[in-house]
Amino acid sequence: MLGRFMQGKDTAGPDGRASQWPPYPPPGETDLEKVLRLEGEREAKKVSDEIDHELEMERQTTRKKQKGEKRLLLLGQSESGKSTLLKNFQLYFTPKALRAESDAWRAVIHLNLVHSVNFIIDLLINTAASNAASNSTTYHPHGGRPRTSVEDDAPVASGLSSHTPQLSSEIRRYKLSLSPLRQVEKILARQLSTDEAESPSSPSSRFFGRPSEVVVRGGRGWKSLLRRKAQDGTQQQRSTADPALENARRILDACRGDIVALWRSESVQAGLREEGVVMREQSGFFLDQAERVANMSYEPTLDDILRARLETLGVEEHRLVMETTAEAGQHWVFFDVGGARGQRASWVPFFEDVHAIIFMCSTAGFNEVLQEDRGINRLLDSFNLWKTICSSKLLTSVQFILLLNKTDILDARLKAGVKFSSYVKSYKDENDLSHVLDYLRMKFAAMHHHHSPERRALHVHSTCAINIHTTSTVLVQIRDTILVNYLKATEML
Ligand SMILES: Nc1nc2c(ncn2[C@@H]2O[C@H](COP(=O)(O)OP(=O)(O)OP(=O)(O)O)[C@@H](O)[C@H]2O)c(=O)[nH]1
Ligand SMILES: [Mg+2]
Incomplete structure (x- = not known):
């Protein structure tokens, strides 16, 4: 620590005295004062070196801990299904841990x-x-x-x-x-x-x-x-x-x-x-x-x-130690965020430190409004949020995965005769699940292409996160995408 102070030499403070370390001897210093001062300086340097050493050890431990760790950030508006997707990951990859809960x-x-x-x-x-x-x-x-x-x-x-x-x-x-x-x-x-x-x-x-x-x-x-x-x-x-x-x-x-x-x-x-x-x-x-x-x-x-529904507030960190044979012992860290508007400012500090983001969009939101702002259509809010996330420079080299979720509710509504085009004016196609999902895939991909600072791959899946059977196929694909990208990033491929 002292080393850092010592780099800036010969600078004078406001009183004209040197602000460097160690300080110049005070004028008129006696021999005894000099001995005491030097001893004090030696002691201070020893303490400082110890602190530097501890900090370095801490840095090394964190690096070691983080080595091999996959870190994922779950993003999306409230009730889009982020916490539910996390439960799917737990069910599939850490079933014993989930049963304990x-x-x-x-x-x-x-x-x-x-x-x-x-x-x-x-x-x-x-x-x-x-x-x-x-x-x-x-x-x-x-x-x-x-x-x-x-x-x-x-x-x-x-x-x-x-x-x-x-x-x-x-x-x-x-x-x-x-x-x-x-x-x-x-x-x-x-x-x-x-x-x-x-x-x-x-x-x-x-x-x-x-x-x-x-x-x-x-x-x-x-x-x-x-x-x-x-x-x-x-x-x-x-x-x-x-x-x-x-x-x-x-x-x-x-x-x-x-x-x-x-x-x-x-x-x-x-x-x-x-x-x-x-x-x-x-x-x-x-x-x-x-x-x-x-x-x-x-x-x-x-x-x-x-x-089960429990609204998330702030950012929850979940460390999963994989139990499945292929991944046994691997550490995956999920950051599950609260998606309501008032929560979104707390997401940014996590952008810099993740390998992938999984963005959830509730497709059922096309004819719903936000709880926190009754004037805003939920799908429109998801579009705007997606654009903001895509354009973030902090996420330039992060893997992007988009999940079009709640397809079961979307399907039921379309089958019940609710017209998607009544809420999304640019939609001209047939009022069925596969056409609406195709439209949403294209729309999100176009926004991603347009707003990303650099070219970046995008992986899109449609899900019903309350159905573990269909979701498990997607989980395996997500795992493979993340692993491949992780190996590339660490230059192991
Ligand atoms: N029908 C249906 N319900 C779903 C689906 N995905 C999630 N849900 C339900 O939707 C509710 C909200 O899901 P959460 O996972 O809590 O949403 P969230 O994105 O974590 O919301 P916040 O914590 O408020 O940001 C839960 O009761 C889930 O069971 C889906 O695909 N279909
Ligand atoms: Mg949640």
């Missing part, structure tokens, strides 16, 4: 379920109350709400409300019998959140016809937190499970019958239709499996884990 995912799935139930009750209670208050036949609580779902394209019945007195009394009954779920939601949110201030927004919050998001702050390792809590429980109470989570499961199990009845109720379904809410299209939807999921003996299936 099963308890953490069960808590997320339970939170998703109770979140949906509390949302439905709040929504229908509130609209019933508003209806009673206004007593108006033309009232519609979501009057200005953008139409974002397939079912939304069906004409709304009329200005007449279907909120019958029967629904009002039924929903009040459910509110009472399912009130313990408020507590369950709080317990689970607290367990999954590493920071009280970051726990999910109030259970009753209503966010444009869909439940507010369940969020977790990235980088703080919520899964390990949950494991640690469970271990603490083990030491203190000789039980393998966290007592708070056990309690939540018991309450949920006791409420199971009423949850199923609520979801099956004709009048509740009619009420949701009236509100234009399509629960099945929402992330983290488990109401169809409530009987199984709320059961005390419930163990999440792989399919459940892929469908």
Whole structure:
């Protein structure tokens, strides 16, 4: 460290004294002062050399650790499927590690379920109350709400409300019998959140016809937190499970019958239709499996884990030690980012240090708007984001992989008669999956070509990230692309 200071010799400070190291002897220095000064300087140099040595060792360790490590950055707007793709990688390449996280995912799935139930009750209670208050036949609580779902394209019945007195009394009954779920939601949110201030927004919050998001702050390792809590429980109470989570499961199990009845109720379904809410299209939807999921003996299936929804905040680092034979022992590091608009500034520091980016675009976004900005079409937002990413100079030599995701939802919407051309004016082709995907592939490739500072290969795949079977083929292709590029970059090919 001193060495660095010593390079700049003979420079004078503001007081006219030399600012070099070691300093000139002060004027009128006695012999004793000189001895003490020289000794002090020797000591300072020794400390400085030790620090330099430690820093060098640290640099070498990091270099060694990073040698052979593949680093990937997952990018894309919120709900495009980044965390779900990561789960696919884990399922395929580190299945044992993922199974070990099963308890953490069960808590997320339970939170998703109770979140949906509390949302439905709040929504229908509130609209019933508003209806009673206004007593108006033309009232519609979501009057200005953008139409974002397939079912939304069906004409709304009329200005007449279907909120019958029967629904009002039924929903009040459910509110009472399912009130313990408020507590369950709080317990689970607290367990999954590493920071009280970051726990999910109030259970009753209503966010444009869909439940507010369940969020977790990235980088703080919520899964390990949950494991640690469970271990603490083990030491203190000789039980393998966290007592708070056990309690939540018991309450949920006791409420199971009423949850199923609520979801099956004709009048509740009619009420949701009236509100234009399509629960099945929402992330983290488990109401169809409530009987199984709320059961005390419930163990999440792989399919459940892929469908669980937890919004990422910030940037989460996931280190995967590959378990598959061909890659056994290899270290792959994934940086999974929060995709909402407010999160995107935190991506940039990771640009410089990755081998590849995987950009996810939700193809289902063509007739949706951003949650965080209701005036912006999701596909348009993806286009703009893609252009920005392509034009980044920091990513010039990084491998680019684009995934056109949620093809299952896109397919269902096109088959249901939603016209892609109604939302994308430049689209003139047939309204089917393969033509729309061809169009999107060409569009993204053209933007990549146009906005990249230098020529760069682009690998495009279409995916349904909740289908591990179809996605695994893509994972293998991605792995090969990354490995080939990595070997080229390290001049081993
Ligand atoms: N139907 C369907 N759902 C999907 C697909 N991919 C992801 N999902 C679901 O979409 C929801 C959102 O996916 P996430 O992976 O959490 O999205 P994300 O990009 O990580 O979102 P942020 O963390 O907010 O940036 C989850 O509930 C997933 O199960 C898909 O291809 N099809
Ligand atoms: Mg995420």
